[in-house]
Amino acid sequence: MRNKNTQASPxxxxxxxxxxxxxxxxxxxxxxxxxxGMMRILSTSQTLSRMTEPMEQVQREYYTRQLSQDFxxxxxxxEVLCLLFGGMGYVAAMVLFRHLFSRKQGMMIxxxxxxxxxxxxxxxxxxGVWCVAPMVLCMAINPLAVWVKGLGEYFSLTxxxxxxxxxxxxxxxxxxxxxxxxxxxGTIWSAALGSLLMAGSVEVALMIWIRFAATYLHSLFxxxxxRSMLVFSPIYSLYKSFYQPGDYGPWPGLVAAVIFLALAFLxxxxxxxxxxxxxxxxxxxxxxLVAWAAVLGGTAGALALVLYLGREIILYLGLxxxxxxxxxxxxxxxxxxxxLHWKQWKIPAAATLVMILALLGLRMDITGFDRYAPTAxxxxxxxxxxxxxxxxxxxxxxxxxxEATLGWIGQMRQELLADKEKYPFQQSLHRSVxxxxxxxxxxxxxxxxxxxxxxxxxxxELRIMAEKYSQQRSEEIPQVGNAYCYGSIPTYGLDTQEFxxxxxxxxxxxxxSYLNVKEVREALRQDLQARTFDTLQEPTLLNLYMExxxxxxxxxxxxxxxxxxxxxxxxxxxxxxxxxxxxxxxxVRGGFAKSENLRVFLCEFEEKDTKWxxxxxxxxxxxxxxxxxxxxxxxxxEEIFYRPRDRRYQVRVxxxxxxxxxxxxxxxxxxxxxxxxxxxxxxxxxxxxxxxTYVKE
Amino acid sequence: MLKTVExxxxxxxxxxxxxxxxxxxxxxxFGLLGTNGAGKSTLLRIISGILQADRGEVYLxxxxxxxxxxxxxxxxxxxxxPTFLHAASIQEMGAFQRAWYPTHDPERLKELCxxxxxxxxxxxxxxxxxxxKRVQVCLALARRPQAxxxxxxxxxxxxxxxxxxxxxxxxxxxxxxxxxxxxxxxQQEMEDICDSVGFLHQGRLTTVGDMESxxxxxxxxxxxxxxPIPEEELQALHPLRSQRQGRLxxxxxxxxxxxxxxxxxxxxxxxxxxxPLTLEEVFILEMEExxxxx
Numbered sequence: 001m002r003n004k005n006t007q008a009s010p011x012x013x014x015x016x017x018x019x020x021x022x023x024x025x026x027x028x029x030x031x032x033x034x035x036x037g038m039m040r041i042l043s044t045s046q047t048l049s050r051m052t053e054p055m056e057q058v059q060r061e062y063y064t065r066q067l068s069q070d071f072x073x074x075x076x077x078x079e080v081l082c083l084l085f086g087g088m089g090y091v092a093a094m095v096l097f098r099h100l101f102s103r104k105q106g107m108m109i110x111x112x113x114x115x116x117x118x119x120x121x122x123x124x125x126x127x128g129v130w131c132v133a134p135m136v137l138c139m140a141i142n143p144l145a146v147w148v149k150g151l152g153e154y155f156s157l158t159x160x161x162x163x164x165x166x167x168x169x170x171x172x173x174x175x176x177x178x179x180x181x182x183x184x185x186g187t188i189w190s191a192a193l194g195s196l197l198m199a200g201s202v203e204v205a206l207m208i209w210i211r212f213a214a215t216y217l218h219s220l221f222x223x224x225x226x227r228s229m230l231v232f233s234p235i236y237s238l239y240k241s242f243y244q245p246g247d248y249g250p251w252p253g254l255v256a257a258v259i260f261l262a263l264a265f266l267x268x269x270x271x272x273x274x275x276x277x278x279x280x281x282x283x284x285x286x287x288x289l290v291a292w293a294a295v296l297g298g299t300a301g302a303l304a305l306v307l308y309l310g311r312e313i314i315l316y317l318g319l320x321x322x323x324x325x326x327x328x329x330x331x332x333x334x335x336x337x338x339x340l341h342w343k344q345w346k347i348p349a350a351a352t353l354v355m356i357l358a359l360l361g362l363r364m365d366i367t368g369f370d371r372y373a374p375t376a377x378x379x380x381x382x383x384x385x386x387x388x389x390x391x392x393x394x395x396x397x398x399x400x401x402x403e404a405t406l407g408w409i410g411q412m413r414q415e416l417l418a419d420k421e422k423y424p425f426q427q428s429l430h431r432s433v434x435x436x437x438x439x440x441x442x443x444x445x446x447x448x449x450x451x452x453x454x455x456x457x458x459x460x461e462l463r464i465m466a467e468k469y470s471q472q473r474s475e476e477i478p479q480v481g482n483a484y485c486y487g488s489i490p491t492y493g494l495d496t497q498e499f500x501x502x503x504x505x506x507x508x509x510x511x512x513s514y515l516n517v518k519e520v521r522e523a524l525r526q527d528l529q530a531r532t533f534d535t536l537q538e539p540t541l542l543n544l545y546m547e548x549x550x551x552x553x554x555x556x557x558x559x560x561x562x563x564x565x566x567x568x569x570x571x572x573x574x575x576x577x578x579x580x581x582x583x584x585x586x587x588v589r590g591g592f593a594k595s596e597n598l599r600v601f602l603c604e605f606e607e608k609d610t611k612w613x614x615x616x617x618x619x620x621x622x623x624x625x626x627x628x629x630x631x632x633x634x635x636x637x638e639e640i641f642y643r644p645r646d647r648r649y650q651v652r653v654x655x656x657x658x659x660x661x662x663x664x665x666x667x668x669x670x671x672x673x674x675x676x677x678x679x680x681x682x683x684x685x686x687x688x689x690x691x692x693t694y695v696k697e
Numbered sequence: 698m699l700k701t702v703e704x705x706x707x708x709x710x711x712x713x714x715x716x717x718x719x720x721x722x723x724x725x726x727f728g729l730l731g732t733n734g735a736g737k738s739t740l741l742r743i744i745s746g747i748l749q750a751d752r753g754e755v756y757l758x759x760x761x762x763x764x765x766x767x768x769x770x771x772x773x774x775x776x777x778x779p780t781f782l783h784a785a786s787i788q789e790m791g792a793f794q795r796a797w798y799p800t801h802d803p804e805r806l807k808e809l810c811x812x813x814x815x816x817x818x819x820x821x822x823x824x825x826x827x828x829x830k831r832v833q834v835c836l837a838l839a840r841r842p843q844a845x846x847x848x849x850x851x852x853x854x855x856x857x858x859x860x861x862x863x864x865x866x867x868x869x870x871x872x873x874x875x876x877x878x879x880x881x882x883x884q885q886e887m888e889d890i891c892d893s894v895g896f897l898h899q900g901r902l903t904t905v906g907d908m909e910s911x912x913x914x915x916x917x918x919x920x921x922x923x924x925p926i927p928e929e930e931l932q933a934l935h936p937l938r939s940q941r942q943g944r945l946x947x948x949x950x951x952x953x954x955x956x957x958x959x960x961x962x963x964x965x966x967x968x969x970x971x972x973p974l975t976l977e978e979v980f981i982l983e984m985e986e987x988x989x990x991x
Contacts, residue, residue, distance in 0.1 A: 013796035017782075104780040110747045112797050113770035273747060274708065283709075 010114065014126050021092055022130040028088065029134055032081075034141040040066060041142070045149045060154065061482070067146055068159040078243050085167050086174035086238075090195070092131045093178025096123040097268075099276075100182050101191070106276035120268045124261075127175055132168065139164045162245035170238050173253050176260035183267035184285065186278040190333065198260075201296055203233045208299050209358075212315070215306075215425055216362040217369045218416050221434050221448035228446075279334045287347050290330050294348035297326020298355050312425040316356060323352040363424065370420060372447065373413060374437050376402040382409075385434040409435055412449035419450075477528075478546050483520040485544040485565065485576065489584065492592035492630075492653060492690070520544070523571035524563060535568025539588040542576060593626040599654040600626045601682050602694060606648070617652075617682045633692035649694035654681050662688060698722055699744065699772075699844050699876045704753035706739055706900075713739050715900045717753070721893075723843075723874035726867065728887035728908070730880075730980050731897035732989055737880040738777065740897065741846045744878070745774035757844065770798055773842035777849040779826075779833040787817040790836055798840050806839035813861070827853045834862055838869060845870075849881040863890055884977035888912070896980060898987050908976070915979050916954050919947045920961055920969040934960060937982050949974075949982060 044063055099105040109119065146155045177199055181191040206229050214220045230236045234256030241250035267282055275281045280289065301322015305314045327348035332338055365371070381397040382405045396405045412433065437445040524544070542565040565572045567588055573581045592598070600620040605612040620626045629651050662668035668687065670677050681687055704717040713736045721727050731737045742748045744755050746762040746769040755762040762768045781790055787810060794801040810817050813831050821832055830853055837845060845866065851859050867890050870877045879887060887894060888908065895905040904911060915937065921944045931939055934957065936948035944967075950957045954971055961969055974982075 009796040013793060104776075104778065107742065107747050107776065108780045111745055111769070111774055113766040114797070115764050115766060118766075272749070 010112075011122055011125060014122055015129060018096065018126050018130055021095060021126070022134055025088060025092070025131050026134040026138070028084070029138040032084075033138040034145070037142040038145055041145050041149055041151065044154070045151060048151070048154075063151075063154045064156055064159075067151060067154050068156040079239070081167075082170055082239050082242055085170040086177075088131065089127075089171040089174030089176075090178035092127055093175045093182060094188070094191070096126060097179060097182035098188075100271070100281065101186060101188050101276065103273070103277045106273040110273040116269045116271075117265070120265050131171070131175070135168060135171065139167070159245065163242070166238070166242040166245055166250060169250055169254060169257070170242060173234065173238055173257040173260075176257040176264065179264040180260040180267070183264045183271055184280065184282050186276050186281045190279045193333075197292065197296075199235055200233075201292070203230065203236065205296055205299050208303050212302065212359065213362050215315075216359075217365060218420050219370045219372070219413070219447040219449060221446045224434065224446045224448075279336055286334060287344060289334070290327055290344055290347045291351045293330035294323040294327040294351035295355065297329075298323035298352055301325065315359065315425075319355055319359070320352055323348055323355070327351075370413075370416060372445065373410065374406070374439075374445070376406055378439060379406075379437055380440045380442075381438045382406070383436040383438065385436075409449060416449055477521050477524055483517045483544065483546045485542045487541070488543045488564070489541050489588060490539055490592075491655075492588075492595075492598070517546070519575055520546075520572070523575045526571045527565075527569035530570075531568065535566060538567035540564040540566050541573065541584055541588065544572065590623075590627050593623045593630070597656050598626065599656065599678055599681060600629065601652045601654075602629050603650045603652055603682050604648055605650070614682060619679050629694065630692070632694050651692040651694050652682055652689050653692070654687065654689040658688065698756075698758060699878075700756045701740075701744060702754050702756070704740070704743055704750045704755070706736070706743060706748065706751050713900050714743070714750075717897075717900075717902055719895065719902070719905065721844075721876045721878065723876055724871055725892045726870055726877040726879060726890055728879050728891035728894040728976075729897060730882070730884060730887065730894060730976075732899075732984060735897040736900045737897055738848050741774055741848050741878065741880055744844075745769070745772045745846055747774065770800070771843035772846065773837045773840055773844070774846045775833050775837055775848060775850045777852070779829045781821045781829075781832075784820055784822060786820055787815060787832055787836070790821065790832075791817075791839070794836060794840055800841045802839055802841060805841070806835060809835040809838055809865075813858070827855065827858070830854055831858060831862075834866075838865065841873065842875065844876040844878070846878045847880065850879070851883065851886065852881065859886070866890075884975065884980055888976040894976065896983050898984060898989060903987055904983055912974065912976055912979055913954065915949065915951050915974055915982055916957075917947060917949050917972040917974060918957060918961060918969065919945065919972065920964070920966040921945045922964050922966050926964050930964070937986065 044067060048063070099109045110116075112119070114122075143155065143157065143160060146152060177195050178191075180198065181195040185191040185194045207226055210220070210222055210225045210229065213225075214222045232252050234253040236252075237248065237250050238253035240248040241253070271281050275283065280286055298319040299322065301320075302315050302318035304322070305318030308314075328340065331344070361367075376399060379402060381395055382402060384394045384396070384405065396402055432448050432450050435447050435449060437447070439445075544563040544565050565576070567573075567585055573584070577584055593600075601617045602620070603617040604615045606615040607613075620629060633651050656672065659668065659670070659672055663670065663672060670684065670687070672678065681689070699719075699721040701717055701719045704714050705712070706714040717740060719727070729737055729740070739748065743750050744762065746755070746765070749763050757768040757771055760768040762772065782793060785793070787806070791801070791803055791806050795803060807817070809815075813835060815828070815832055815835060821829060824832065830850060834847075834850060847866075851862065854862065863886065866877060869875050879891060881887070891908055893905070893907045894911050896903045906914070923944070925941070925944055926946070931941075931946065931948065934948055934950060936950055938949040940947040958969065958971060
């Protein structure tokens with residue numbers, strides 16, 4: 001019996017023809033989802049049945065995360081899984097539209113009694129039935145098994161659907177990308193190349209251009225600019241949202257997939273079968289492709305030469321050569337023959353000219369980017385991040401703090417503009433501070449300023465700010481279920497054995513796992529509120545981290561920034577170290593200097609031909625001198641932002657036991673029994689020791 | 698009726714077809730002769746709805762063909778290079794056709810395969826090129842299309858098979874009122890079975906008409922006079938070709954044969970005879986007139 005619906009028979013025939021897609025997708029998905037998921041569900045079920053003690057919140061969160069988010073249990077990491085899901089969709093598209101890569105097959109399909117639009121939709125239908133449906137079915141088995149095994153209370157459907165949905169979305173993106181490539185490009189290799197161009201070339205080119213811009217716009221905060229750009233990147237948004245479901249929006253990826261499919265539909269309808277087998281099916285796109293090749297070539301050429309030679313003229317030369325080379329290559333690929341073809345030379349020439357003008361525009365700062373100077377009444381708040389390494393953000397809202405901050409920023413801007421006049425291309429070495437200006441409407445302007453490390457321009461405002469900010473953090477302690485910390489005590493030359501003998505551990509978090517999170521939160525709040533600039537400068541003893549299911553958002557949160565617990569944080573130290581606290585404090589506040597194991601030197605340097613050379617040094621005579629010197633060095637991470645740098649002085653600490661180890665290993669050839677050698681240690685460049693910058697007050 | 702109206706087509710700026718208008722009634726076979734690269738295949742592909750014309754339109758009855766599934770289902774294009782699904786057998790190709798063409802008749806396919814000695818279960822890709830052409834024609838006839846477009850389909854077939862297929866296609870055309878277009882270079886074959894013919898050169902149809910009028914439109918006359926006739930008088934006949942051997946003249950003329958003979962009679966010939974030309978000779982003369990290979 002023939003189906004009277006004329007579309008049903010072709011569809012059934014196509015389903016039969018492409019049945020192998022179902023087999024392949026099902027095998028892969030079954031191996032990824034139910035098979036691995038079942039093992040996890042069974043092991044969780046067995047563990048829970050053996051459990052006699054009441055379960056702690058943190059354990060409950062662990063099992064919920066395992067069953068709801070980590071269902072794709074696989075030896076593959078998340079990046080590879082992304083590639084796998086996207087790759088399956090991409091390959092499916094290539095298989096379903098492979099007739100477009102052969103003139104003969106293309107003609108045969110075009111002769112069929114069906115509009116091109118319906119032919120496209122039929123293939124979309126086959127993708128839905130043979131690729132999406134088996135993925136969905138495989139994903140549906142896990143929750144069923146969880147409920148059958150009675151583990152429903154450890155299962156978050158929302159978390160599960162987020163990650164499962166993302167897997168499908170990545171697959172759809174791959175399919176859409178493959179479909180668009182197949183409909184635009186007439187050979188497999190050109191489609192593959194085209195896919196790469198469409199998937200990531202814009203992001204890569206923009207990233208490089210942001211770097212170029214930063215060589216002229218000295219206040220451009222590169223990392224932030226790249227982050228802002230990547231928010232709109234389809235690939236990046238899909239990857240990030242797959243990696244952190246719920247924390248990151250996959251919308252650019254979804255929008256791109258829909259746009260790709262819509263464009264592919266149009267291209268399929270308008271495509272000419274006679275162009276199958278050519279590099280490009282849609283000939284009208286040829287100028288665009290040549291222009292983009294010139295842009296990419298110019299960008300890559302400029303980057304390659306600038307990285308190698310680092311001079312401004314090279315930037316322009318690399319740009320021109322790169323644009324020329326890649327547009328020629330594109331021309332050869334389009335014509336499918338090797339040789340110099342200057343057809344359409346005006347397009348790469350125009351693209352190169354635009355790029356050169358863009359660089360000149362950046363050089364002249366025609367938008368006034370570096371001169372941006374808001375006033376306090378225009379702003380709601382200013383947020384400051386003192387340095388790349390620090391994750392600490394300081395926020396200033398009240399008029400007094402705003403004025404002080406803007407004054408300090410104004411000084412840095414002046415420094416920056418002066419520096420720019422001196423070095424228009426590339427920045428000189430400074431310590432950077434990221435600033436976010438936020439106006440009344442919530443709009444943000446990001447800038448990066450620098451202050452010279454060698455100048456005496458200590459900024460008292462910053463000290464006040466640091467203190468205020470630290471207190472501010474007490475209001476932002478995450479409401480999560482787990483807290484743990486690592487030992488982060490400075491060794492001051494103690495070796496591993498000594499350290500373990502003294503403190504019973506060596507930078508291990510075992511001792512501090514499963515802290516009572518409620519008590520930690522309370523102690524942390526009290527310590528943060530009590531912090532002053534002086535306590536901030538105390539040595540760091542511990543790194544406290546908090547993570548777990550966020551009670552407010554219901555998502556799993558890792559608070560990677562953590563907290564440095566200093567010798568001044570009495571409440572936390574009491575809670576975590578208990579009776580051992582005094583031993584720790586005694587050690588960091590001077591006890592270390594009593595060690596016979598240490599040899600401490602104060603070194604003075606002088607600058608010769610842009611290099612710093614050792615001028616003189618002096619060995620500490622006793623414990624008191626060691627303590628005196630060490631009181632002038634940076635003892636915590638933050639301090640480097642609040643003190644002026646002076647490269648002329650250093651305190652060097654050598655541990656005799658470490659030196660003996662080096663002699664034993666054969667990496668050091670010194671007679672450590674010889675007092676003369678010991679008193680000349682700084683002269684030996686290859687001798688390992690701890691180096692601290694000494695701050696002359 | 699199959700009709701093309703002012704078809705234009707170009708590839709990459711090169712004009713391949715220009716102003717092609719054709720009409721073909723049911724039950725007729727049309728022969729499309731052309732020089733190499735004249736655009737025969739392109740024209741057939743446009744008629745079958747595979748390619749889109751830059752300008753102009755193709756109609757099957759009242760329906761436009763391009764992007765019209767109903768019309769495309771009734772037209773069958775046989776490429777000069779047969780194309781089948783990858784690794785398919787005749788049976789699988791039959792299933793493919795059955796899914797796409799409501800008029801496909803599996804029994805007819807079986808009968809044709811039996812008649813032309815084709816194994817239905819074996820992979821077509823393993824067949825010789827000639828056998829693949831046989832498969833292609835059998836599959837086409839099993840579809841029972843209203844219009845059959847053959848692009849050098851009989852090339853590569855042995856004489857027995859050529860004759861058998863020619864006969865089958867002719868019968869199918871006359872019995873069912875099918876419209877058939879045969880494109881190729883075998884003028885003898887076309888002369889034998891085509892009702893009408895068209896010459897295609899550099900994308901233009903230079904000659905179109907029923908076979909008899911095209912073949913008789915150009916003829917050769919040989920005559921002998923007592924005295925040699927002056928050259929001017931001979932050229933006044935506007936011959937396509939002329940040849941003298943003493944008193945014997947052979948002229949190739951276009952137009953009405955009776956009128957030409959009356960003019961020649963004024964020379965007082967001792968002997969005069971009109972000789973018919975073959976389609977091939979007519980084609981060569983037409984192409985020469987177009988300046989082809991001169």
